[in-house]
Amino acid sequence: MTHTTIGADISKDHIDLYSMPDGQALKVANDRKGFAAILTWIGTKDVERIVYEPTGAYHKAFERFMMVQRLVLSKVNPRFARRFAEATGRLAKTDRIDAGLLQRTGQRTCPTHS
Numbered sequence: 001m002t003h004t005t006i007g008a009d010i011s012k013d014h015i016d017l018y019s020m021p022d023g024q025a026l027k028v029a030n031d032r033k034g035f036a037a038i039l040t041w042i043g044t045k046d047v048e049r050i051v052y053e054p055t056g057a058y059h060k061a062f063e064r065f066m067m068v069q070r071l072v073l074s075k076v077n078p079r080f081a082r083r084f085a086e087a088t089g090r091l092a093k094t095d096r097i098d099a100g101l102l103q104r105t106g107q108r109t110c111p112t113h114s
Contacts, residue, residue, distance in 0.1 A: 003048035007102030010052055010059045018099040019045065025099070030058060035065040047071060051102045053078045076102070 009016040015034060017026045026041045028034030049072045052059060059075075066073055 004045045005048055006042075006050045007099040008050055008052040008062070009098040009102060010055045010062055012058050015062060016099040017041070018102075030062065032061075032065070035062060038066075039069060042071075049074045051076055053102065 004019050004021065006017055006019045010030060013030055015028050015030050015038070017028070017038065018024070022045075024041075026038070028037045050066060051074045052062070054075055063073060063075070
């Protein structure tokens with residue numbers, strides 16, 4: 001079975017997600033309806049981890065919701081994620097690109113679980 005790693009770029013109003021190996025992307029509101037949409041999107045994927053950066057208070061509700069769902073979360077230091085992006089030559093800065101970079105960070109470096 002293929003394991004899926006998901007990158008989540010979290011902001012005040014929305015969350016951009018990117019999963020591999022299927023290459024699917026999703027953008028949802030950063031609220032309970034958005035979190036439920038994430039679960040629907042995940043469906044039957046064998047999710048190994050969801051990788052995200054702490055974003056002040058904006059990530060906390062997402063984090064609590066996903067932990068209750070027993071999904072494995074990996075919270076990475078934003079500086080580490082930025083250095084990974086620099087090392088791969090990806091310096092563009094959009095939420096969708098950031099979600100993809102967080103996914104790659106998690107897939108390649110296997111950060112510890114939060």
